[in-house]
Amino acid sequence: MTEAIGTEPTSTIRLTVNDTLHALEVPDRKLLSDVLRQDLGLTGTHVGCEHGVCGSCTVQLDGEPVRSCLMFAVTAQGHEVKTVEGVGNDPENPSDVQQAFIDCHGLQCGFCTPGFVTTIDAYIDENPKPTEEEAREAVSGNLCRCTGYQNIVAAVQRAAELRAEGARQ
Amino acid sequence: MKPSPLRIHRPTTIDETLDLLSEHAASGKVLAGGQSLVPVLNMRLAAPSDLIDITAVSGLDELSVAGAEGRAEITVGATVTHRQVERSEEVAVANPILGEALSFVAHPAIRNRGTTVGSIAHADPNGEIPMILALTGGRVEVRSTRGQRTLSAEELNIGPLETSLESDELITRATFPALPAGSRAGFDELARRSGDYGLAGVGMILDVEGATVKGLHCGFISVTDVPEVLNLGEAVSGAHLRDASEVADTVVDAVRDFIDPGGDIHATADYRRHLTGVITSRLFRRLCRTDSAQGRNTDSRMTGTDTERRRV
Numbered sequence: 001m002t003e004a005i006g007t008e009p010t011s012t013i014r015l016t017v018n019d020t021l022h023a024l025e026v027p028d029r030k031l032l033s034d035v036l037r038q039d040l041g042l043t044g045t046h047v048g049c050e051h052g053v054c055g056s057c058t059v060q061l062d063g064e065p066v067r068s069c070l071m072f073a074v075t076a077q078g079h080e081v082k083t084v085e086g087v088g089n090d091p092e093n094p095s096d097v098q099q100a101f102i103d104c105h106g107l108q109c110g111f112c113t114p115g116f117v118t119t120i121d122a123y124i125d126e127n128p129k130p131t132e133e134e135a136r137e138a139v140s141g142n143l144c145r146c147t148g149y150q151n152i153v154a155a156v157q158r159a160a161e162l163r164a165e166g167a168r169q
Numbered sequence: 170m171k172p173s174p175l176r177i178h179r180p181t182t183i184d185e186t187l188d189l190l191s192e193h194a195a196s197g198k199v200l201a202g203g204q205s206l207v208p209v210l211n212m213r214l215a216a217p218s219d220l221i222d223i224t225a226v227s228g229l230d231e232l233s234v235a236g237a238e239g240r241a242e243i244t245v246g247a248t249v250t251h252r253q254v255e256r257s258e259e260v261a262v263a264n265p266i267l268g269e270a271l272s273f274v275a276h277p278a279i280r281n282r283g284t285t286v287g288s289i290a291h292a293d294p295n296g297e298i299p300m301i302l303a304l305t306g307g308r309v310e311v312r313s314t315r316g317q318r319t320l321s322a323e324e325l326n327i328g329p330l331e332t333s334l335e336s337d338e339l340i341t342r343a344t345f346p347a348l349p350a351g352s353r354a355g356f357d358e359l360a361r362r363s364g365d366y367g368l369a370g371v372g373m374i375l376d377v378e379g380a381t382v383k384g385l386h387c388g389f390i391s392v393t394d395v396p397e398v399l400n401l402g403e404a405v406s407g408a409h410l411r412d413a414s415e416v417a418d419t420v421v422d423a424v425r426d427f428i429d430p431g432g433d434i435h436a437t438a439d440y441r442r443h444l445t446g447v448i449t450s451r452l453f454r455r456l457c458r459t460d461s462a463q464g465r466n467t468d469s470r471m472t473g474t475d476t477e478r479r480r481v
Binding site for chain 1: 171172173174175176177179200203204207208210213214220222223224252275276277278279281282300362363364
């Protein structure tokens with residue numbers, strides 16, 4: 001399974017991202033966040049603090065939010081990875097969470113936004129009708145340095161409304 | 170790439186894992202959820218040559234509550250995530266303080282990957298889980314190619330971030346006893362921001378018979394080097410629940426004398442000592458309330474919104 005290029009241990013891996021299976025050769029030490037961005041060109045996943053605090057790199061692993069900077073790509077084999085591109089990648093047809101961010105002006109510079117979107121996308125399935133306090137708690141693991149939290153909290157509740165409407169239709 | 174070069178092994182059986190650990194004892198590390206280990210690697214505070222990823226190993230994913238009523242035990246395998254433990258109704262019934270403390274471990278995105286046994290192995294005195302293991306009288310099972318042994322929390326924790334594990338040993342599971350009937354338990358901590366390590370934190374188990382206090386055990390985070398348990402049974406035994414206000418001062422004084430906080434850029438030692446007393450007082454009074462404090466906590470954990478609890 002492993003083969004050395006120089007002194008660097010590498011592995012050939014099969015990685016499912018946004019429902020597409022990729023075969024890649026990557027250094028064992030390469031983080032999932034870097035493989036998504038550099039090897040697969042999925043630059044929606046942002047890299048901020050790279051030690052798990054900021055939440056910008058959040059992706060879904062088997063439907064649950066996780067930090068892609070705290071995982072080696074090698075260890076993501078056998079799991080379904082969903083990035084922000086998998087949540088919605090069409091400006092003409094945004095996902096419910098993305099539409100909620102537009103409706104509520106939930107982004108300023110936008111750097112942290114993909115991490116919020118992947119987090120909220122999973123959260124509103126778990127809690128389809130969050131109160132403001134719950135919405136605030138739900139995004140407390142993601143940092144926004146523009147301090148746009150007020151509108152982001154509103155976007156969580158708006159996204160839940162949009163999803164409920166979508167489910168009814 | 171932030172970590173230094175390393176090789177990742179992905180064994181699928183415990184025997185294979187133990188062989189790899191034995192082979193790479195000098196410079197190998199076990200990787201489970203990685204939520205404490207990978208930051209250390211990303212910052213290059215550690216540079217192991219080999220990581221042994223145990224997440225695909227069969228037989229390490231047990232999460233169960235078993236045993237006779239009053240003597241039940243929760244078993245948590247090495248690859249069980251915090252979230253799985255936190256979401257288990259059975260665990261919440263058997264040992265509510267475990268789930269309560271877990272809700273303070275970072276954020277859901279971290280708890281989705283981080284493992285409960287991994288926290289114990291990491292032995293961070295700022296961590297909630299090593300303290301809960303000590304406070305509830307739990308133990309860990311440890312295996313290596315040389316055999317198997319069982320360690321109490323006291324035997325395991327020998328210093329900050331330091332355990333008595335040998336480098337070729339793997340904690341295969343942790344066992345948390347259910348709380349005895351009649352006991353009330355609670356956990357609280359204060360952090361500067363939601364999900365940060367607590368500046369101070371307290372876990373408490375109060376034994377009650379009727380309306381009379383029979384015993385009290387306290388554990389602490391961030392203010393002792395290892396998860397030590399303070400037994401205040403003598404100080405409180407015989408007190409009536411409605412006298413909580415008078416007894417609380419005695420408890421707070423004993424706790425402030427017992428702990429040994431250090432100061433750092435986040436808080437001075439005096440401030441941590443002060444906070445520990447404040448949390449102790451509030452927690453003790455809450456547990457002494459005659460309307461069941463336990464029920465309230467269970468409800469709030471299930472909705473995941475106990476914000477009042479966070480604002481100490």
